[in-house]
Amino acid sequence: MSLLTIKDLSLKIGDAEILRDIDLSINGGEILGIIGESGSGKSMSALSIMQLLPSGSVTGGSIKLNGVELLDKSEEEMCSLRGRDIGMIFQEPMTALNPVKTIGDQVAETVLVHDNVSREEAMKIARSTLDRVELPADQFPLNRYPHELSGGQRQRVVIAMAIALQPNLLIADEPTTALDVTTQAQILSLLQKLVDEDGMGLILITHDLAVVADLADHIAIMQNGVVVEAGETLSVFREMKHEYTRTLFAASNHVPKRDERRHVSKDEVILSVEDVVRDYPVKRTSLFKKPGVFRAVDNVSFSIGRGENLGLVGERGCGKSTLSRAILALDKMQAGVVHLDGEIISAGEGASRAARRKMQVVFQDPYGSFNPRHRVDKLVSEPFYLLDAPPKGAERRLLVERALENVGMLASDADKYIHEFSGGQRQRIAIARALIIEPPLIILDEAVSALDVSIRAQILDLLAELSDRLGISYLFISHDLSVVRAITDRVLVMKDGVIVEVGKSEDVFRNPQHPYTKQLIAAAPDIEQALAAREKRIN
Amino acid sequence: MLVFILKRSISLLLTLIAASFVIFFVIEVVPGDPASFMMGFEASPEAVEALREQLGLNAPLWERYLSWIVGLLQGDFGTSYTYKVPISDLIADRIWVSLPLAAFALTLSILIAFPVGVLAAAKRNSATDVSIMGATQLGIAIPNFWFAMILVLIFAIQNRWFSAGGFPGWDEGFWVGVKGLTLPAISLALPQASILARVMRSSLLDTLDEDYVRTARAKGLSRRQALWRHALRNAMIPVLTIIGLQFSFLMAGSVIIERVFFLPGIGSLVFLGITQRDLIVVKSVVMLLVFAVIVVTFLVDVAYAFVDPRLRKGR
Numbered sequence: 001m002s003l004l005t006i007k008d009l010s011l012k013i014g015d016a017e018i019l020r021d022i023d024l025s026i027n028g029g030e031i032l033g034i035i036g037e038s039g040s041g042k043s044m045s046a047l048s049i050m051q052l053l054p055s056g057s058v059t060g061g062s063i064k065l066n067g068v069e070l071l072d073k074s075e076e077e078m079c080s081l082r083g084r085d086i087g088m089i090f091q092e093p094m095t096a097l098n099p100v101k102t103i104g105d106q107v108a109e110t111v112l113v114h115d116n117v118s119r120e121e122a123m124k125i126a127r128s129t130l131d132r133v134e135l136p137a138d139q140f141p142l143n144r145y146p147h148e149l150s151g152g153q154r155q156r157v158v159i160a161m162a163i164a165l166q167p168n169l170l171i172a173d174e175p176t177t178a179l180d181v182t183t184q185a186q187i188l189s190l191l192q193k194l195v196d197e198d199g200m201g202l203i204l205i206t207h208d209l210a211v212v213a214d215l216a217d218h219i220a221i222m223q224n225g226v227v228v229e230a231g232e233t234l235s236v237f238r239e240m241k242h243e244y245t246r247t248l249f250a251a252s253n254h255v256p257k258r259d260e261r262r263h264v265s266k267d268e269v270i271l272s273v274e275d276v277v278r279d280y281p282v283k284r285t286s287l288f289k290k291p292g293v294f295r296a297v298d299n300v301s302f303s304i305g306r307g308e309n310l311g312l313v314g315e316r317g318c319g320k321s322t323l324s325r326a327i328l329a330l331d332k333m334q335a336g337v338v339h340l341d342g343e344i345i346s347a348g349e350g351a352s353r354a355a356r357r358k359m360q361v362v363f364q365d366p367y368g369s370f371n372p373r374h375r376v377d378k379l380v381s382e383p384f385y386l387l388d389a390p391p392k393g394a395e396r397r398l399l400v401e402r403a404l405e406n407v408g409m410l411a412s413d414a415d416k417y418i419h420e421f422s423g424g425q426r427q428r429i430a431i432a433r434a435l436i437i438e439p440p441l442i443i444l445d446e447a448v449s450a451l452d453v454s455i456r457a458q459i460l461d462l463l464a465e466l467s468d469r470l471g472i473s474y475l476f477i478s479h480d481l482s483v484v485r486a487i488t489d490r491v492l493v494m495k496d497g498v499i500v501e502v503g504k505s506e507d508v509f510r511n512p513q514h515p516y517t518k519q520l521i522a523a524a525p526d527i528e529q530a531l532a533a534r535e536k537r538i539n
Numbered sequence: 540m541l542v543f544i545l546k547r548s549i550s551l552l553l554t555l556i557a558a559s560f561v562i563f564f565v566i567e568v569v570p571g572d573p574a575s576f577m578m579g580f581e582a583s584p585e586a587v588e589a590l591r592e593q594l595g596l597n598a599p600l601w602e603r604y605l606s607w608i609v610g611l612l613q614g615d616f617g618t619s620y621t622y623k624v625p626i627s628d629l630i631a632d633r634i635w636v637s638l639p640l641a642a643f644a645l646t647l648s649i650l651i652a653f654p655v656g657v658l659a660a661a662k663r664n665s666a667t668d669v670s671i672m673g674a675t676q677l678g679i680a681i682p683n684f685w686f687a688m689i690l691v692l693i694f695a696i697q698n699r700w701f702s703a704g705g706f707p708g709w710d711e712g713f714w715v716g717v718k719g720l721t722l723p724a725i726s727l728a729l730p731q732a733s734i735l736a737r738v739m740r741s742s743l744l745d746t747l748d749e750d751y752v753r754t755a756r757a758k759g760l761s762r763r764q765a766l767w768r769h770a771l772r773n774a775m776i777p778v779l780t781i782i783g784l785q786f787s788f789l790m791a792g793s794v795i796i797e798r799v800f801f802l803p804g805i806g807s808l809v810f811l812g813i814t815q816r817d818l819i820v821v822k823s824v825v826m827l828l829v830f831a832v833i834v835v836t837f838l839v840d841v842a843y844a845f846v847d848p849r850l851r852k853g854r
Contacts, residue, residue: 052756075761083759090757095750098769100847109768110758145848161758 003028003201004049004169008061011041011048011225018044019225022061026218028168029199031192033212033233035248036222037452038423042205045222046171049203050088051078065169084114087162091174093155097146103130103157104142110164129160133190151316152183156190163194170194171203176211180315180479185523188215207452209252210525213237213534221245234534237527247454253527254457255486256464263471264489265306269339270440270473271327271359272303276336277347278319278326278497296322298497299336306440309467309474311488311505313481313520319497320477324445327475328361341440357386360434364446366426370418376429377414380404383437403432407462424455428462435466443475448483460487481524485509493517543844543851551837558829559611563604566822594620607822616823621815626823629808634827636706637797637805640720640727641789647728648735648785655732656739661766663744671736678733687726687799694722704801723800727793731785738781742774749773775846783839787832 002025011019019041026032036042047053049063051070063070065085073081082088090096098106107126111117117125123142130140133156146154155175162170172191176184192215195202206212212219213233220230221244229242240246278297296319304310314320325331327338329351338345343355360383363369370379380400384390391399401411407428418426427447434442444463448456464487466472478484484491484505491508493501493516501514512518574590575582591597595606610617616626659671695703701722709716746752747770755765794806805824812820844850 050757052753079759079761081759082757088757090750090754092750096754098751098755098773099849100772101769109755109760113759113764147849158754161754 002026003030003066004203005064006045006049006062007064009045009048009063010060011044011053012058013054014056017225018057019048022227024220024227024230026169026201026203028201029195030218031195031202031204031216033216033219034203034205034222035207035209035212035219037207037248037454039224040222041225042222043173044225046088046173046203046205049169049171050082050086051075052082080114083110083162083167084165085167086169086171087165087167088171088173089155089158089162089175091177093151093158093178096158097154099146102143102145103135103140103149104144107157107160107164108142110161114165125164126160129164130157132163132194133157133160135160150183151179152187155179155183155187159187159190159194163198163200166198167200169201169203171205173205174207175204177206177208181481181520181525182315182523184211184525191215208525209249209453210527210530213527214525214530221248234531234538237531249527251453251457253482254453254460256457256461258464259468262307262468264308268306269303270306270308270341271475272339273323273327274301274337274339276300276323276326276338277334278322278331279334280322296497297326300494300497300499301336302492302499302502304441304473304475307467307471307473308490309464309476309488311484311491312475312477312494313479313484313491314494315479315520318494320494321445322497323494324361324443324475324477328359328443329355353386353388357383357437358439359441359443360437360439361443361445362427362430362434362447364449366423366430366450369430370426372418374418375414376404376416376418379418380414380429380433380436382433386437399436403436404429406435406466407432408458422455424451424459427451427455427459431459431462431466435470435472438470439472441473441475443477445477446479447476449478449480456483463487481509481521482526493520540844540851544841547837547840551833554833555830558833559608559826560604562822562825562829563607564600566818567600611823611826617819619812619817619820621811621817621820626820629820630805630824630827633803633805633808635709636720636802637790637793639716640724640793640802640804641786643717643720643724644727644731644789644793645782645786647724648731649782651728651732652735652739656736657743657766657771659736659740660743660747661763663747668740672740675733675736678729679737681730683726683730684795684799686729687723687796690722690726691799704799706800706802720802723793723796723802726799727789727796731789735778735781735785739774739778742777743770746770746773772846776843779839779842779846783835786835787828790831791828 004024004026006022006024009019009022010017022045024032024045034042034045044053048059049070051073053059059071061071065081070078070081097103104123104126107129108119108122111122111125112119126142127137130142131137135153135156140149140153146157149157175191176187179187188211191202191204194200204212204216216233218231219233219236220227221236221242222228223244229236229245236245237249240249276297277295277299279293279295282292282294300323302310312320312323322331326333329345332349333347335347337347340355341358343352343358345351345355377397377400380403381396384396390396397414400414404411404413409425409428409432413429418429421429430447448459451459460483463474467474474488476484476488488505490503491505492499493508493514495516501508501512501517508517509521512521574594574596575587578587578590595603598606607617614627616630618624619626619629622629655671655675659668662668691703694701701718706719707715743766747766749770752765752769755769756762760768791806791809793804794810796802797804797807805828809821809824811817812824
C-alpha cells in the first residue's frame with residue numbers, strides 16, 4: 001500500500017476550479033517531484049493534503065495517508081496530524097520563521113504541540129534535530145534568533161521543525177527557489193539524506209526541471225490544475241508523451257536564435273567601467289563615532305562593445321546589483337569612472353541627462369516596477385523626459401505604439417492599466433519602456449528571474465531579437481547560469497565585490513578557470529547530466 | 540539588552556537638552572512682555588523696568604537659560620507671575636490629578652482595545668468583526684467631551700452614582716479618588732480605545748498573513764494557538780507606538796475633559812498660563828510635558844526591544 005494516495009482530487013475556491021481529477025501516489029522512502037508553472041495548482045495540491053486551504057475552498061475526491069482518509073478529518077484531527085505525520089516546508093526561508101522566537105523554541109514547539117513532554121525534553125529533541133540538519137550546537141545554540149542566520153541556515157531550521165517528530169510524509173514547496181545555487185545544492189542533498197535515513201516520503205514541488213531530474217524517483221507534471229503526465233522520472237523525460245512536457249523541457253533549455261548578420265563591435269566601446277568602488281556605510285552604532293564602511297564593489301573594470309551582450313553572474317550579496325546601480329548613477333561611486341557612449345560619470349557625481357538617456361534598465365519584479373495608477377501609455381513614455389525636445393501629441397503616441405509592438409504587445413494596450421497584464425506581459429512593457437528612447441545600453445537586472453520557464457524563453461527570444469535588430473548592448477545580470485549562458489557573448493563572474501573571471505560565455509561555462517566559477521557551475525543543477533547519471537545507475 | 544537601555548538613556552538625555560533649548564528660545568521670541576502684562580496697561584515705564592529687573596528679565600539670554608535649567612534640576616521651577624506662588628507647588632497640586640487620570644484612561648483604553656481588537660481579527664469579516672469595526676468608527680468620530688456629557692447625564696444626574704465634576708483629592712482615600720476620576724477617564728478612554736482596537740486588529744491581520752503563521756499551522760498548531768503564540772507578539776510594535784502617543788496626548792491634551800469635569804489638571808494650568816501671558820508657567824509645564832513624553836518614548840523603545848529581538852543589538 002502506498003504511503004499517500006490521491007484519487008480524483010478536485011478543488012474549487014468560490015466559483016474558480018483550481019484542481020481537477022488529480023491522481024498521485026507516493027511510497028515511503030521515495031521522492032515525488034511535482035512540476036508546473038505558476039497557477040498550475042502544484043502548491044494548492046500540497047495545501048489540500050495539509051488541509052490548509054484558503055477559506056471558501058471545497059475539495060472533492062480522496063486523499064489517503066496510510067489508508068486513512070484525510071478529507072473526512074475534522075480540523076482538530078488535522079491539527080494533531082500536521083507536524084506529526086505530515087511535515088511541510090515552504091519557499092521563503094527569510095519569512096517562514098517567527099522573528100521574535102529563538103530557533104530552539106520554534107523547533108521544540110513542534111514536539112510540545114503534539115507530545116506530552118517537558119520543556120527540557122522538547123529542547124533536547126530540538127537540539128538533536130538541529131544537529132541532524134547540520135546546524136551544530138557550538139555555532140547554532142538553541143537561543144539563536146532567525147535574524148542571526150543566513151537564508152540557507154534558516155531553511156535548515158524550517159526543515160528541522162518539519163522533521164522533529166519524524167513524519168511519514170514531508171512536503172517541500174519550492175524549498176530552494178529563494179536560495180543561491182551552492183546553498184540549493186546543500187539543502188537538496190540534506191533532504192535526500194533525510195529521506196534515506198528516515199524512510200519518509202518526500203513531495204518536492206518545484207518549477208525547476210533540473211532539480212527534480214536529479215532528485216525525484218517519480219514526477220508529475222501539472223498544468224492548469226490537471227496532472228498532464230506522471231511516471232518514473234527517467235521515462236517521463238525520455239518519452240515526453242504529453243506536448244506540455246515537451247514545451248516545458250524545451251523552454252527550460254531554451255537558447256534564443258541569433259541573427260547571423262549580427263554585428264558585435266569590439267572596437268566601438270559603449271560602456272567602459274574603470275576601477276569602480278562602491279562603499280556602503282555600515283549602520284551607525286553611536287552618535288559620535290563615524291560609521292564604518294562595507295566595500296560592496298571593489299575596483300571593478302570592464303567594457304561592453306556596441307551590440308554586445310555581457311553577462312554578470314554571482315550569488316546573493318556579491319555586489320552585482322550594487323554595481324549596476326552605480327553604473328546607472330542611482331548611487332554615487334566612491335572611486336572610479338564610467339564612460340558611456342561619449343558621456344562621463346565620475347565618482348561622487350550623479351549622471352547628466354545626456355548620460356541618462358544613453359541607458360535604461362529593466363528590473364526583476366514585473367509587479368513592483370510600475371506605478372499602478374498610470375496608464376501604460378504614460379508608463380512607457382516616461383523616459384521621454386530625458387530628451388531635450390520630447391515628442392508630443394500624435395508623434396508621441398505613435399512612438400509608444402511602436403515600442404509596444406516592438407515587444408510583441410498591441411498598440412491598443414497603451415490605454416490599459418498595468419494590473420490588466422500578466423507577469424510576462426508586464427516585463428514586455430518594462431522592456432518597451434527601456435527601448436522607447438533607443439538607448440545604446442540596457443541593463444537587465446535579473447529581468448527574467450521571476451518569470452515561468454515558458455514565458456522566460458519568450459522574453460529571451462525577444463531580447464535577442466531586439467539586440468540583433470537594433471544593435472543594443474546589454475549588461476545582463478543574473479544568478480541563473482543557464483540563462484546567462486543562453487543569451488550572452490561574454491560573461492563576468494563576481495564574488496565579494498570583485499570580478500574573479502572574465503571570458504567568452506561558452507568558454508567560461510565549458511571550461512571554468514577560477515575555483516569559485518567551478519564551484520558555481522558544479523552546484524547548478526543540469527537536466528542532461530542528472531538524466532545521464534540516472535541511466536548509469538540503472539544499467 | 541543592558542547596553543541597549545544605556546544607549547537609549549544617553550540619547551534620551553541629549554533629546555531633553557535639545558528640547559529645553561527649543562522651549563526656552565521659542566518662549567523668548569513670543570511677543571508680549573510679562574512685566575508690562577503683570578503691571579497692567581497704565582503702569583509707568585519705570586515701574587515695569589523695575590519689575591523686569593526684579594524678575595531677572597534683563598539678564599543676558601544664556602544666563603537666564605542657565606539659571607532656569609539649574610532651577611529645574613533642583614526642582615525650582617520659578618515663581619508664577621500671576622499666581623505669585625512657586626510653580627512647583629502649582630504643578631504638584633495638578634500632576635496628581637493629570638498623571639493618575641492619564642494612567643487610568645490609558646489602562647482602560649488597553650483593557651478595552653486588546654480583547655476587542657484580537658476578537659475582531661480572529662473573526663475577520665464575520666458579523667462580530669463588522670459590528671466591532673462599526674462601533675470603533677463611532678468611537679473615533681464622536682468627540683470625547685460629548686461622551687463626557689452623556690456619561691454625566693446618565694451616571695451623575697439620573698443615577699447619582701458618580702459626582703458630576705470636581706475632584707475630592709487623594710486625602711479622602713484611594714477609592715474615593717479613583718471614583719472621582721472614573722467618568723473623565725472613561726470619556727477619555729473611549730475614543731482612544733477605538734483607535735487602539737483598530738490598530739490592534741489591522742496589525743494582527745497583517746501578522747496572521749505572515750509566512751511564519753502558516754509555518755506554525757503546518758507544525759500542527761490550531762488557528763487560535765498560532766494567533767496567540769506567533770501572531771500576537773509580532774503585532775505589538777505598531778500597537779506600542781500608538782500607546783506611547785496616546786499617553787503623551789492624555790497627559791496634556793485632556794484640557795477639555797478637565798474643563799467639563801472641573802478638574803484641576805495640568806492641561807488647565809497651561810491653558811491659563813497661555814491666556815494670562817504667564818510665560819514662566821508655560822515654559823516649565825511644557826518642559827515637564829516634554830520630559831514625560833520623552834520618558835514614555837524611551838519606555839516604548841525598551842518595550843519594542845523586549846518584544847522584538849532584532850531591535851536589541853544596542854542600536
